[in-house]
Amino acid sequence: MAGIGRRGLLGGVAAGVLALPALHARAQARGVKIGLVAIQTGPQAALGTHLKDGFMLGLKHLEGKLGGLAAEVLPIDDELRPEVAVTKVRAAIERDRVDFVVGVVFSNILGALMRPVTEADTFLISTNAGASTFAGRGCNPFFFTTSYNNDQVHAVMGQAAQDENYRRVFLMTPNYQAGRDAVAGFKRRFKGEVVDEVYVPLDTRDFSAELARIAAAKPDAIFTFMPGGLGVTLVRQYRQAGLAGVPFLSTFTVDEATLPAQRDAALGFYSAAPWAPDMNNPQNRRFVADFEAAYDYVPASYAAQAYDGAMLLDSAIRRVRGDLTDKVALRTALEAADFRSVRGNFRFGANHYPVQDFWLCRVAKRADGKFQTETVRKVLENDVDPHVAECRMRSA
Amino acid sequence: MAVELLLVQALNGLQFGILLFLVAAGLTLVFGVMDFINLAHGVQYMLGAYLGASFATATGSFWLGLLLALPAALLVGLLLEWLVYRHLYDRDHLQQVLATFGVILVLNEGVRVIWGTAPLQVPVPALLSGGVELMPGLRYPVYRLAILVAGVATAALLWVLVERTRAGALVRAGATNALMVAALGVDIRRLFMLVFGFGAMLAGFAGVMAAPILSVEPGMGDALLILAFVVIVIGGIGSVRGAFLAALLVGLIETLGRSLMPDLMRLFLDPSSARQVGAALASMLIYIAMAAILAVRPQGLFLVRMG
Numbered sequence: 001m002a003g004i005g006r007r008g009l010l011g012g013v014a015a016g017v018l019a020l021p022a023l024h025a026r027a028q029a030r031g032v033k034i035g036l037v038a039i040q041t042g043p044q045a046a047l048g049t050h051l052k053d054g055f056m057l058g059l060k061h062l063e064g065k066l067g068g069l070a071a072e073v074l075p076i077d078d079e080l081r082p083e084v085a086v087t088k089v090r091a092a093i094e095r096d097r098v099d100f101v102v103g104v105v106f107s108n109i110l111g112a113l114m115r116p117v118t119e120a121d122t123f124l125i126s127t128n129a130g131a132s133t134f135a136g137r138g139c140n141p142f143f144f145t146t147s148y149n150n151d152q153v154h155a156v157m158g159q160a161a162q163d164e165n166y167r168r169v170f171l172m173t174p175n176y177q178a179g180r181d182a183v184a185g186f187k188r189r190f191k192g193e194v195v196d197e198v199y200v201p202l203d204t205r206d207f208s209a210e211l212a213r214i215a216a217a218k219p220d221a222i223f224t225f226m227p228g229g230l231g232v233t234l235v236r237q238y239r240q241a242g243l244a245g246v247p248f249l250s251t252f253t254v255d256e257a258t259l260p261a262q263r264d265a266a267l268g269f270y271s272a273a274p275w276a277p278d279m280n281n282p283q284n285r286r287f288v289a290d291f292e293a294a295y296d297y298v299p300a301s302y303a304a305q306a307y308d309g310a311m312l313l314d315s316a317i318r319r320v321r322g323d324l325t326d327k328v329a330l331r332t333a334l335e336a337a338d339f340r341s342v343r344g345n346f347r348f349g350a351n352h353y354p355v356q357d358f359w360l361c362r363v364a365k366r367a368d369g370k371f372q373t374e375t376v377r378k379v380l381e382n383d384v385d386p387h388v389a390e391c392r393m394r395s396a
Numbered sequence: 397m398a399v400e401l402l403l404v405q406a407l408n409g410l411q412f413g414i415l416l417f418l419v420a421a422g423l424t425l426v427f428g429v430m431d432f433i434n435l436a437h438g439v440q441y442m443l444g445a446y447l448g449a450s451f452a453t454a455t456g457s458f459w460l461g462l463l464l465a466l467p468a469a470l471l472v473g474l475l476l477e478w479l480v481y482r483h484l485y486d487r488d489h490l491q492q493v494l495a496t497f498g499v500i501l502v503l504n505e506g507v508r509v510i511w512g513t514a515p516l517q518v519p520v521p522a523l524l525s526g527g528v529e530l531m532p533g534l535r536y537p538v539y540r541l542a543i544l545v546a547g548v549a550t551a552a553l554l555w556v557l558v559e560r561t562r563a564g565a566l567v568r569a570g571a572t573n574a575l576m577v578a579a580l581g582v583d584i585r586r587l588f589m590l591v592f593g594f595g596a597m598l599a600g601f602a603g604v605m606a607a608p609i610l611s612v613e614p615g616m617g618d619a620l621l622i623l624a625f626v627v628i629v630i631g632g633i634g635s636v637r638g639a640f641l642a643a644l645l646v647g648l649i650e651t652l653g654r655s656l657m658p659d660l661m662r663l664f665l666d667p668s669s670a671r672q673v674g675a676a677l678a679s680m681l682i683y684i685a686m687a688a689i690l691a692v693r694p695q696g697l698f699l700v701r702m703g
Contacts, residue, residue: 041505043613045513175675197668198658199675203619205610208408208540209655215534216401232515232611240520240609242527242535261515261611 031070032317032324035089035098037113039105040077044228046257047105047302048077051127053295054303055102057287058310060294066310067317074098078105082112089113093120099324100125102309105302107131107150107178118142121327123334127309128302130353132181136387139351141394142327144334146308147301148274149353149385150178153251154185156272156358156379157223161249163379167192169249170219172210174230175199182225182251188386195219207234211241221247232261239265254363256300259371266363271373274354275304275343276361278374284342298372304342311339345382351391355384400531405655406648407530411540413647414547418602419620420627420639421554422595428571428634430588432485433492436476436499437624438617440596444469444603445612446507449516458521458608465604466597473596477589485588500618508614515611543605550601551640558636567591571634623650626682630689632696641697646682653681 036055039048052075059071074096078085092098093116101117102125104110110129117124118140126145134140135149161169171186171194173179183197195217198210214222226234231253238248248254248269256277259266277288277298287307291299299307312334319333320326337348341356349355358380361373423437447468452461480499484492524542527535558564566587569577578584603617610616627646631638658674665673689697 041508043513043515043615045508049513175672175679180672197671199672200654201675201679205616205619206408206412208411209405209651212401212404212408212531212534213655215531218533229515229611229613232517232613236517236611237609240527240535240537240539242529243533257514261517263517 031072032066032100032313033072033074033096033098034066034313035074035076035092035096035101035103037076037078037085037089037101037103037109039080039109040075041079044080044105047128047228047300048103050257050300050302051103051105051306053291054299054306055127055310057291057294057303058307058314061286061290062310062314066314067319067322069317069322076103078109080106080109082108085109086112086116090116093117093122098122100313102313103127103306104129107133110134114138114140114143123327123330125309125312125334127306132385132387135351135353135385136390137392139391139393141331144312144348144352146312146354147305148356148358149387150181151185151188151387152358152380152383152385153272153274154182154225155189155386156360156383157249157251157270158186158189160270160272160360160379161186161190161221161223162192164221164247166220166247168195168217168219169193170195170198170214170217170222172198172200172214172222172224172226174202174204174226176202178227179225186223190223192220202230204230205233207237208241211237211243214243214246215241219246221249223249224253225251226253228258231258235262235269236265244268254373256298256372257302259363259373260297262363263371264365266371267365269363270376271361271363272358272379273301273361273373274356274358275301276359276375277304277372279343281340281342281344283340284344287342298370308339308341308343308346311341312337315339349384349388350393351385351388352393353385353388355382357381358383401655402652404530404534404536405652407536407544408540409648409651410644411544411547411647412651413644414544414551415602415606416620416623416627416647417551417640417643418547418605419599419617420624420631420643421551421636422598423621423624424628424631424634424636424639425567425571425591426595427628429567429574429591430485430570431574432481433489433496434481435493435496435621436503437595437599438619438621439500439503440469440473440599440617441603441606441620442507442612442614442617443472443503444600445518445607445610445616446511446516446603447472447600448604448607449518449612450511452518452607458518461518462604466601469600469603470593470597473600474589474593476596477592481592482585482589504614504618511614513614515613516607518607518612520608537609539608543609546605550598554598554636563587563590623682626686628696630686630696632698635696635698638696638698645685649681649685650678653678657681 038052076088100123104126105128107129124143128147130145130147130149132151173182254266254269254271315338316333320329347355360376360379362376364374419441426434448461448465451464452458520539524539527537530536627642631642657678658671661670661674
């Protein structure tokens with residue numbers, strides 16, 4: 001039994017090895033293959049759907065081609081479990097021979113994928129997760145992101161609070177690494193008094209204890225980072241507690257992914273972002289209009305950045321004339337970022353994180369009854385992320 | 397000022413405790429009477445919230461939604477009992493845990509398929525919208541007070557049912573010694589089914605009541621289930637009275653701990669680490685309390701089961 005098993009295994013491996021060059025040649029002839037990592041299970045799956053739809057719309061606008069090569073997309077559901085993501089992406093690289101790994105909503109998944117993907121000399125293009133870990137010393141020649149460095153977004157809100165002359169601000173985030181990063185990022189640019197810092201468990205369903213504290217502290221504004229379902233709950237309870245008179249400054253808490261559930265409760269609440277659906281440039285107008293026509297919901301930044309990811313790939317592959325084997329040339333082409341972003345200004349810094357403008361946005365109700373964030377004013381222009389100086393890009 | 401804050405926090409704690417009680421009551425009956433560990437009880441709470449949300453949207457009225465969701469939750473509970481649970485009563489606890497955990501996975505995924513992953517919203521009914529100003533700057537939503545009242549009323553009703561009716565006497569007898577009750581000629585299977593459906597409906601009721609203040613999303617029952625287990629262990633398995641007191645206790649410890657722990661830590665630590673240590677300690681507080689209570693009274697606050 002064991003003998004047969006081993007022989008069968010050896011045979012399989014031999015066949016696999018023999019088949020590899022042939023497969024590779026076929027992949028070349030076929031075009032370009034993209035492993036699209038987008039979460040599709042669990043309570044955060046809506047974000048993955050935004051990401052996937054955004055990327056697919058980009059492909060549609062490019063008529064199914066990236067830089068002239070017919071594109072094939074292999075969707076990968078990371079299930080928000082790092083070990084699952086690594087197994088699936090390894091298989092995509094080794095068995096399906098994808099040329100690029102694109103997507104990724106959450107930082108912990110990105111952290112798990114970083115080594116397996118880049119050590120296989122495959123380009124990893126994050127369209128959302130922007131952990132600062134890979135912006136400084138951990139920067140990587142095979143890694144690009146079309147989103148932002150998380151720290152930047154929180155700092156933008158700190159700057160906005162500073163600009164509005166808020167003196168006393170109440171901070172509240174979930175009690176985990178990203179929550180503490182949010183507080184640190186906000187404080188980097190906010191120089192006023194922090195009335196209190198509250199850290200709540202990640203599975204908080206009821207904020208009544210914290211809301212009572214906020215009411216007692218009477219701050220000029222609150223700053224919070226409550227992604228996904230946390231944000232939906234907080235926003236509604238904040239409104240119900242009659243606290244809406246206290247300006248609600250937030251990051252990743254009110255966006256087009258959560259607004260369908262928050263609706264009127266979020267009206268007038270603030271967010272910080274490099275992009276909003278109402279941005280007035282030709283490529284964004286086309287993106288938003290076609291997105292809503294195709295998928296019947298308002299796109300969030302997850303979708304916009306994934307759309308930009310498709311445009312970036314298209315521009316880079318076009319530059320190298322479809323030759324995906326010369327990684328150095330391909331990297332140079334990606335670094336050029338020779339495409340028109342839905343955000344307007346866009347280029348890469350030395351650490352492959354975008355250098356871009358950041359906006360203060362506010363939740364508004366559109367004439368058709370749907371909700372979206374709208375730009376209020378530009379807070380930072382061509383902002384470079386704070387870790388770029390620590391990055392020494394290996395010329396791998 | 398500080399006293400007002402404390403009062404508001406105590407009210408918050410009681411209201412959370414009442415919600416916990418509605419879930420734990422069914423759990424403790426099922427566990428106590430049938431000696432059956434039902435991990436999927438939290439799913440009943442989630443289903444209640446989803447059914448309530450859907451019926452409320454369909455009919456345009458929260459009250460009609462509530463009225464329709466209750467029998468629907470009962471039906472789902474009975475269906476699950478008939479489909480899955482009744483085959484597990486004679487198995488050991490490990491198999492019950494495994495099977496009901498499977499039910500959690502299936503139903504969470506099912507909810508995702510039917511309703512999607514984005515959280516749903518249920519508006520607060522117009523009759524109970526608005527708030528009372530209990531302390532300056534904070535409106536305490538009337539709806540939360542309504543949950544408190546509804547929960548206490550349900551607890552009273554439950555007490556009458558369990559302590560003062562024939563069916564209740566059978567349930568209590570079943571919790572003490574099921575075999576003897578069966579030997580006396582009571583159809584214990586039917587009693588089980590009744591208790592089961594009722595427990596499911598209570599959890600569903602909690603779900604509907606919670607829907608307008610919490611976000612209705614897949615997996616929303618899982619966190620509550622763990623606390624519900626803490627409640628029934630502290631209260632004494634099978635005891636509704638114990639579950640009631642323990643639920644209020646857990647609600648108060650959880651809410652007051654979250655609010656006061658960081659302040660308490662500030663006496664010993666610098667502010668920034670006090671906030672983080674305090675938050676971490678606060679989340680452990682319930683389990684510390686459970687360990688302390690079990691050390692003194694291993695059988696929980698109210699003993700039901702004999703031998």
